Amino acid sequence: xxxxxxxxxxxxxxxxxxxxxxxxxxxxxxxxxxxxxxxxxxxxxxxxxxxxxxxxxxxxxxxxxxxxxxxxxxxxxxxxxxxxxxxxxxxxxxxxxxxxxxxxxxxxxxxxxxxxxxxxxxxxxxxxxxxxxxxxxxxxxxxxxxxxxxxxxxxxxxxxxxxxxxxxxxxxxxxxxxxxxxxxxxxxxxxxxxxxxxxxxxxxxxxxxxxxxxxxxxxxxxxxxxxxxxxxxxxxxxxxxxxxxxxxxxxxxxxxxxxxxxxxxxxxxxxxxxxxxxxxxxxxxxxxxxxxxxxxxxxxxxxxxxxxxxxxxxxxxxxxxxxxxxxxxxxxxxxxxxxxxxxxxxxxxxxxxxxxxxxxxxxxxxxxxxxxxxxxxxxxxxxxxxxxxxxxxxxxxxxxxxxxxxxxxxxxxxxxxxxxxxxxxxxxxxxxxxxxxxxxxxxxxxxxxxxxxxxxxxxxxxxxxxxxxxxx
Numbered sequence: 006x007x008x009x010x011x012x013x014x015x016x017x018x019x020x021x022x023x024x025x026x027x028x029x030x031x032x033x034x035x036x037x038x039x040x041x042x043x044x045x046x047x048x049x050x051x052x053x054x055x056x057x058x059x060x061x062x063x064x065x066x067x068x069x070x071x072x073x074x075x076x077x078x079x080x081x082x083x084x085x086x087x088x089x090x091x092x093x094x095x096x097x098x099x100x101x102x103x104x105x106x107x108x109x110x111x112x113x114x115x116x117x118x119x120x121x122x123x124x125x126x127x128x129x130x131x132x133x134x135x136x137x138x139x140x141x142x143x144x145x146x147x148x149x150x151x152x153x154x155x156x157x158x159x160x161x162x163x164x165x166x167x168x169x170x171x172x173x174x175x176x177x178x179x180x181x182x183x184x185x186x187x188x189x190x191x192x193x194x195x196x197x198x199x200x201x202x203x204x205x206x207x208x209x210x211x212x213x214x215x216x217x218x219x220x221x222x223x224x225x226x227x228x229x230x231x232x233x234x235x236x237x238x239x240x241x242x243x244x245x246x247x248x249x250x251x252x253x254x255x256x257x258x259x260x261x262x263x264x265x266x267x268x269x270x271x272x273x274x275x276x277x278x279x280x281x282x283x284x285x286x287x288x289x290x291x292x293x294x295x296x297x298x299x300x301x302x303x304x305x306x307x308x309x310x311x312x313x314x315x316x317x318x319x320x321x322x323x324x325x326x327x328x329x330x331x332x333x334x335x336x337x338x339x340x341x342x343x344x345x346x347x348x349x350x351x352x353x354x355x356x357x358x359x360x361x362x363x364x365x366x367x368x369x370x371x372x373x374x375x376x377x378x379x380x381x382x383x384x385x386x387x388x389x390x391x392x393x394x395x396x397x398x399x400x401x402x403x404x405x406x407x408x409x410x411x412x413x414x415x416x417x418x419x420x421x422x423x424x425x426x427x428x429x430x431x432x433x434x435x436x437x438x439x440x441x442x443x444x445x446x447x448x449x450x451x452x453x454x455x456x457x458x459x460x461x462x463x464x465x466x467x468x469x470x471x472x473x474x475x476x477x
Contacts (some may be wrong), residue, residue: 017128018179022148025106025123030059030149032086037065038079040091040138041313041377043166043306043321047139047159048090048108050325055146055153067318068092069377070451072440076101091138091163094124095442108141111442112427125179133444135178139163143183157187158290158302159325165288166306168447171218172417174200175286184288192291193302199251199263200285205301208248209262210235218388219282221266222273226389238265252296298337299324308336311343314377343378350374350382351389354400359392364468366392367399367461376402380412380449387414395419397426397468401457409457411441411450413464420446423471433463 029035035056039049049065056063068075071092079087080103089096093107097119107122110132123141125132136144143160146153160183161176170176175195176184187193198204203212213224213231224230235242238261242249251259263283270280288302289295299305312321317339323332353373359366368386370379383400386392397415404410411434413426426448427441434441434450437460441450452460 014128014130015179018123018125018130018144019148021123021128022144025108025121025145026148028086028106028121029056029061029088029145032061034062034085035088036079036082036084036086037063037088037090038092039065039067039089041067041069041318042091043309043313044138044163045091046309046313046318046321047163047166047306047325048137048142050322051139051142051146051153051156051159052088052090052108053322054156054326055149058150058153065322067313070440071095072451076103079103090142094122094126095440106145108138108145110136110138110141111444112431130178133446134169134172134180136180136183137164137167137169140180140183144179147186154186155190155192157183157190158192158292161187161193161288162290162302162305162309162325165302166309167444170286171446174282174284176288194289194291195286196289197284198287199259200283200287202303202307204251204287205296205304206298207250208242209240209251209254210242210248212251217385219270219275219279220388220390221269222390223269224266234265235262238262250296298340299333307343308340310381311340312336314375315339315343346375346378347381347385350378351385354382354386355391359386359398361393361396362461362465364396364465364472365399365461366396367401369401369457370403371401372403374400374402376404376410379410380414380447383412384414384447387416397424399461399464403454404451407454408439408451409454411452411457411460413443413448413450415446417446419472424468425471429464429467429471432467433460436460436463 037049037052039045053065080101087103087105089105089107092109094109094111094113105121109124113124113126119127123145125136139160143156146156164176164180169180184193201212201216210231214228216225224234240258266283267280290300293300298308309321320332320335324336354368354370357368359368374382379400379402383398387398392398394416397413400412402410413430415424415426425445427443427445430441430448430450434452437452437456439450439452443449
């Protein structure tokens, strides 16, 4: 089932997009402020390309979060207009003295003045699944000029980077209309295929080794077992001296692997719904080279995460804007380091220990994992054999500022039962004069160092109030 956005909601969104487009069009100089993940980079790229085509003077800045210090800095820079993309939902009035527009999709307060926001939550649309920050930015860009529909692939990459296709195994809501824009221009192609990461770039045995969500019992995480599994079902892993990737396999070979994995999952009691999730809709960018990191939207998003989360914002931006040769090679080098850091991060978290409470589980990486990737590690752990998938997981890591980053992830099953991590993290952090927010399935917070246990106490109370005691 694909979520259909009501006609009147679309009208409201289009009206707000026109209002914001008018503000941008009347400004001579615009400063873009965006987030440091794949959705943020693609959103910022859409904004920059739009402003470039309008022949505006513009600049861009990447930040982890919005706080008073950040707003004071931006105010003192005296920009004519500031365009916040993929963040800014917490800015609820004009008291900061900054002329601004916001295209974001994170949860926002109900009692605020949001006349300068294009945020799906203001119009009854779920920003966790139906449109990303890049998507919201794209709506404004498309309103400014229909020619900007050629930026729709970036919005799809942003949505995939925020796992907006995870719930239904395909993009839904407004994301669907953005996808249609890309298809009409021949820029995007979608099809059903295996949902595991690495279809385009990993040898088949490596794709299986790192397979999660769901994990494959006895295979995931075990290289030798992956190789033996493929041998047992007569899949040639090499073509001459080259390791074969998923895209190199024949249709019958793919079907054989998928069927064998399904049998394993069903035999281990995973159930039909989880088993069928190994197949999902994938999104291919037709103008990009097949087998590259930027042909598949999901892999493109991972490449972008590997740039901004290590402070190399310009690299991801340049790749999105089409400047490939030098910048794509730099991005690939960063991606290799990113993958190595994730593997080390997983191992570190396992060694430090994952501790379970009644309504949550957590690990504390301290300085062992970067605060910018602790959420990714938490998500990988949640979909591994190391944790209890029936509990949300919280990952802590120290920030350079001396504070503590808390990243939370939950299963879709818990969200369907009423869990909203964005609300829970925001409330718990506020008790400690921290800040928090995000989405129902994935959220974050910044809190004072030394207050982690107290934070978990508040968080557990909130989670318990959202879920009845017999759920967990």
